Amino acid sequence: MALSIICYICMLIPFMKIHSFKYLHILLAIVASLSAMTSNAQINAEQVMRVGQNALYFEDYMLSIQYFNQAIQAKPYLAQPYFFRAIAKLNLEDYLGAEQDASDAIERNPFIADAYEVRGVARQNRGELAGAVEDYDKALELVPKSRGLMFNKAIAQQQLHKTDEAMTTFNTLLANYPNYDNGFIGRARLLLEKGDTIQAKADVDRALAINKNHPGGYLIRADIAINSGKDYESALTDLNEAIKLQPREAGLYINRAFLRYNLDDYFGAMADYDYAIQLDPLNVAAIYNRGLLRMEVRDNDNAIKDFTRVLELDSDDYRSLYNRAYLYSEKRDVPNAMADVNRLIEAFPQLPEALYMRSNLNRMAGKMALAERDYNRALAMSKQLQPAAQGDAAGNVMNGNAAEIGGGTQPQELSAEAVARRFTALRTVDNPVDVEEDYNNKNIRGKVQDRTRRIELEPMFALSYYTSPTELKQSAYYLKEIDEVNSTRMLRFIVQLSNADLTLTDESVISRHFKSIEYYNSYLSTHTPRAIDYFGRAMDFMMLRNYQSAIEDLNRALLLTPDFALGYFARGVARHMAMKGSGIPSEAPVQAEIRAVVSDFDKALELSPRLSFAYYNKGNVMAEIGDFTSALLAFNKAIELKPDLGEAYYNRGYVYFQLGDREKGSQNLSKAGELGIMPSYNLLKRMQ
DSSP: OHHHHHHHHHHHGGGSOGGGGGGHHHHHHHHHHHHHHHHHHHHHHHHHHHHHHHHHHTTOHHHHHHHHHHHHHHOTTOSHHHHHHHHHHHHTTOHHHHHHHHHHHHHHOTTOHHHHHHHHHHHHHTTOHHHHHHHHHHHHHHSTTOHHHHHHHHHHHHHTTOHHHHHHHHHHHHHHOTTOHHHHHHHHHHHHHTTOHHHHHHHHHHHHHHOTTOHHHHHHHHHHHHHHHOOHHHHHHHHHHHHHHOTTOHHHHHHHHHHHHHTTOHHHHHHHHHHHHHHOTTOHHHHHHHHHHHHHTTOHHHHHHHHHHHHHHOTTOHHHHHHHHHHHHHTTOHHHHHHHHHHHHHHOTTOHHHHHHHHHHHHHTTOHHHHHHHHHHHHHHHHHSOOOOSSOTTOOSOOGGGGOTTOOOOOOOOOHHHHHHHHHHHHHOOOOOOOTTTOOTTOOOSOGGGSOOOOOOOOOOEEESOOOOOSSOOSOOOOHHHHHHHHTTOSSSOOEEEOSOOOOOOHHHHHHHHHHHHHHHHHHHHSOOOHHHHHHHHHHHHHTTOHHHHHHHHHHHHHHOTTOHHHHHHHHHHHHHHHHHHOOOOHHHHHHHHHHHHHHHHHHHHHOTTOHHHHHHHHHHHHHTTOHHHHHHHHHHHHHHOTTOHHHHHHHHHHHHHTTOHHHHHHHHHHHHHTTOTHHHHHHHHHO
């Protein structure tokens, strides 16, 4: 911009009269000023980048993203801000966002090897293995002997089941880096996959000789001990070493429980399952196996609870359904057992065990004809079937496959129903593991995705006399309508916009609002009422959580000034808060209140069509009552009007997960996290 103005000034000079050159020093001063402005912009952009990199170094990932956002806004053509933001997102396990940012960096500068590596890692974590290998190859063209790139490429090739190519890559890696312990561990896993147990163990022993603190080595050696000779004692010794190195990995305790069970240490196995579930309350393998163990020791009521929990997480887990039906049958709880076994037979009509069970249940209920019919059908099926292997069809045996030592699973595509079911389970489970010892709630440092918190919608925005600034968001959102009210100087305090739950604890502050109400009482009794006075008193009532009185005052204000958009907005919030706090049991009054809340936000939008926060609040109401289609429409409009409204992206992602759309849910949470909404990364991690 400065350059174009300078050119324009230079074009004007030839047309000036000779004596006009006495003004030349003024023109030159203007040019110098504009040049200085350009220079300052350059310095500021570089400074922002430096501060962002410092924050990244000190693991302030959320804060660093905000600085890189500023650099991108100032100079969107630079590759570096996108690259560093990709690194921050990768550390926060936002793999989709990291991939997109790395792609943007590569588009601007295709010679940044690290950008290809970041994108490759992000793609590998998202299961896009072929794309990851392509990225590693491109990076290796720029940095031919990178140890990390070769290792990641070999792992991706192995995951693609290209075992020969993976072996070639591992061999090249170890030829260049003969003391790289992780390289030997990686090759050992590949050798096991190829069935070469002897060479795999040799590689593991070499890795542990280089680094005795490598948990992967102990896990693979335990796996070899189990599969080659069922040497559970040796496997347990190695697994204990791995747990010492990684004491908060739920899967390791599940594996150790399996070993302890096979060594007849039932108490030890139960303790391991309990702790695994404490670490990961949604771990189906741990819950199911604990149910089996409880079933074996005749703790039937608790076993039923475990199988019920598994079915809450996965309603199609028929092993749990079979075992629960069996336990209900043992308790002679015919209705519940019958409901389970009927579902099982509907899914597997050729399963004789289920028909035998239903026959027995019908006999308990005195329905002898039905019992006889099921028994005869089951008997005929059993004669046709080949003898089964050990363990029944429902998996009613302690099975090591659910917790294979040293094993791993590929990311799996979930149906919309499965995504929605998992999200619902996430919302109803609080992780009891205390993480406060690692993180301070008042800061944003570190891997915030590990900071577990209740999953819920970001709250509504409300008018307030107070805000809660954070390091990520120093000031409240600007709203033209609020600015217009404040500019009248008719209110006793400055109105702001906030969605933080601000509880007044300072007695002097609380007293200030009671005194303000007394002032308005006195003023309104002696002066002609004005809408602004009722509005001001309503705001005081809102601060003191007296929502009914606030609504009454806002009613009066709107009678006097029917085109007061902010009044409708405030009344909608007050009505919503009053409804939430009332605990009304009747459905009809609740529906009437919801209609009144939505009507207020709609009226505010009719008077002020660009009031994005009214759309946002309306979206919250619709999401709360389960009208997700209307909620999405409202959040879409809020984002259209205010593209930097991070809370709207978060809530839209929340709704998409409710609907089972994992891809769109993840995209919206990634954007919300980029805009400073910290809970996004925890939910992203838990849904991955």
